[in-house]
Amino acid sequence: MANQPVDAPSLLTNVEWERKPPSIDANLKDYAEACRTFRWEDVEREFDWSRTGKINIVHEAIDRHAAGTRRDKVALYYTDYDTRDERYTFDDLKRHTSKFGHVLKRLGVKRGDRVGIFLPRTPELYVAILGTHRIGAIPVPLFEAFMEQAIQDRLSDSAAIACVTTPALKARIPRPALPALKHLILVGAGGTLAADEVGYEQAMAGAPEWLEPEWLTKDDGLIIHYTSGSTGKSKGALHRQYAMVGHYQTAKWALDLRDEDIYWCTADPGWVTGTSYGIYGPWTLGVSSVVIGGRFDPDRWYQTIQKYRVSMWYSAPTAYRMLMSAGEAIPKPYDLSSLRHICSVGEPLNPEALKWMKKITGLAPHETWWMTETGMQIICNYRSLDFKIGCTGKPFPGTYATVVDDQGKELPPFELGNLVVKPGWPSMMKAIWNNPAKFDEYFRIPGWYVSGDTAMKDADGYLWYQGRADDVIKTAGERVGPFEVESALVAHPAVAEAGVIGKPDAVRGQIIKAFIALRKGHEPSDALKQQIAGFVKTNLAAHAAPREIAFVEKVPKTRSGKIMRRVLRAWDRGEPVGDISTMEE
Ligand code: WT7
Numbered sequence: 023m024a025n026q027p028v029d030a031p032s033l034l035t036n037v038e039w040e041r042k043p044p045s046i047d048a049n050l051k052d053y054a055e056a057c058r059t060f061r062w063e064d065v066e067r068e069f070d071w072s073r074t075g076k077i078n079i080v081h082e083a084i085d086r087h088a089a090g091t092r093r094d095k096v097a098l099y100y101t102d103y104d105t106r107d108e109r110y111t112f113d114d115l116k117r118h119t120s121k122f123g124h125v126l127k128r129l130g131v132k133r134g135d136r137v138g139i140f141l142p143r144t145p146e147l148y149v150a151i152l153g154t155h156r157i158g159a160i161p162v163p164l165f166e167a168f169m170e171q172a173i174q175d176r177l178s179d180s181a182a183i184a185c186v187t188t189p190a191l192k193a194r195i196p197r198p199a200l201p202a203l204k205h206l207i208l209v210g211a212g213g214t215l216a217a218d219e220v221g222y223e224q225a226m227a228g229a230p231e232w233l234e235p236e237w238l239t240k241d242d243g244l245i246i247h248y249t250s251g252s253t254g255k256s257k258g259a260l261h262r263q264y265a266m267v268g269h270y271q272t273a274k275w276a277l278d279l280r281d282e283d284i285y286w287c288t289a290d291p292g293w294v295t296g297t298s299y300g301i302y303g304p305w306t307l308g309v310s311s312v313v314i315g316g317r318f319d320p321d322r323w324y325q326t327i328q329k330y331r332v333s334m335w336y337s338a339p340t341a342y343r344m345l346m347s348a349g350e351a352i353p354k355p356y357d358l359s360s361l362r363h364i365c366s367v368g369e370p371l372n373p374e375a376l377k378w379m380k381k382i383t384g385l386a387p388h389e390t391w392w393m394t395e396t397g398m399q400i401i402c403n404y405r406s407l408d409f410k411i412g413c414t415g416k417p418f419p420g421t422y423a424t425v426v427d428d429q430g431k432e433l434p435p436f437e438l439g440n441l442v443v444k445p446g447w448p449s450m451m452k453a454i455w456n457n458p459a460k461f462d463e464y465f466r467i468p469g470w471y472v473s474g475d476t477a478m479k480d481a482d483g484y485l486w487y488q489g490r491a492d493d494v495i496k497t498a499g500e501r502v503g504p505f506e507v508e509s510a511l512v513a514h515p516a517v518a519e520a521g522v523i524g525k526p527d528a529v530r531g532q533i534i535k536a537f538i539a540l541r542k543g544h545e546p547s548d549a550l551k552q553q554i555a556g557f558v559k560t561n562l563a564a565h566a567a568p569r570e571i572a573f574v575e576k577v578p579k580t581r582s583g584k585i586m587r588r589v590l591r592a593w594d595r596g597e598p599v600g601d602i603s604t605m606e607e
Contacts, residue, residue, distance in 0.1 A: 122153025
């Protein structure tokens, strides 16, 4: 089950604490007290639907603020440091998302239909997601970097009826392979449009400024986020409207968001962090958000904090490590004193990066552990609670996460086991789209949601993430399934067989390494390696392309044909391969 042995006593002896002053002013004042008394039902009262019975996320995130004291408050600050520098109030977003709702309605898009959102990180991306919510349809965000195969898999599985995109990205949407896809809405197309294409700007200009939200129930669909597992193609985690209860409360207690904050979530809405905490959490709380377009650039990141006086910052360990490797001189000219809290998600934050961040900003990033499937943060460090540096944290009040053996029995401290969560938290996915069997796999240990991670608990009840129990790869915080990469690799004419693993890497957490057996007539060479990696880049996505390739005679498989990634990992480390009695001849 676990890939690496754990040295339990080192957790007892070598650990350093991040201590909190008793007077700290945090939204969550007393963790232990909250664990005793907190009830999710009480959070429901924070939403208008608890009185009206009428549910739609766009009402709770936008319209109710636009109708109240936050009407002219900036909801979204946006710049790409190039051609655009904009701000949108809650009232602006109400009008824009109403218009976009009309655009979809006119095309015949209905409640429950899926709408692909394939856009770069611009204000239109946020308007498109929220405008889709307004008519009760279900957005399917498609990360900007995805190439044709990845787009086809996701639009075809979700049977999206429309897709919002740009003329440049459109080339990666294989229309003939997508019979359900009836309409493209093109942002920035100018006048040149095909018969089944709509120009975003033209359609928005003519649309009315108000559209009443489609009123939904708690169980109606919110969003589908595709994510990767260790087997098969990517799977669509379907969330429900009720998830907003979880987004709201975790944004309040773990991110510690307040009305006066300027909040910067660096995640793209193509991934769940960019929606749960880039849209739903902050905006149900009525907090101002910063979004920047363009590529990662250390100088610009510090500049963003200074420019907007960012007070709460939510990013990922890879980003913090990239800032660290860019050096201490870069932040020097910038005023970072507006920051008051920082959180981290996606992979474990190593103590070195945490300490470096503390040196530069004065603040230790607080871990938040969760998954696409959990929809919201589950295990966190909290502003008012002491934590041990390097640990993942404690379960969010009202949730129960723990470590169990393969039969579901809870393990004593310092024993490595499955990290599991007791089902019933508000943002748990409702289904895997089109795939009930995959959904059931998450509950294979009776009574628990099985995360696929391994962990252990210490004597003080803190949880320590230890790794994945399966072959899922985390590279630069992004989740990649080895099967998807292997499928892309074997489509290359020179590749006979391919096996893919995550290889530990100091900055990216893991990098993708491929073991490839070539077809007859092809000779190993560096040029061929580059060509094969480039092939994955253009067909799947740049972040899914192998950074390392090793040519081998044969990819090790079991007699039933399953790739033995355990053997590949041992080869990579130059270690003995262990028991290979199940390996094919
Ligand atoms: C996997 C989920 C949902 C947020 C973005 C990632 C790993 C996530 C942590 C953390 C160690 C973490 C786990 C998890 N992970 N947060 N704080 N410490 N590992 O979502 O792409 O669905 O990936 O990310 O392995 O299972 P995701």
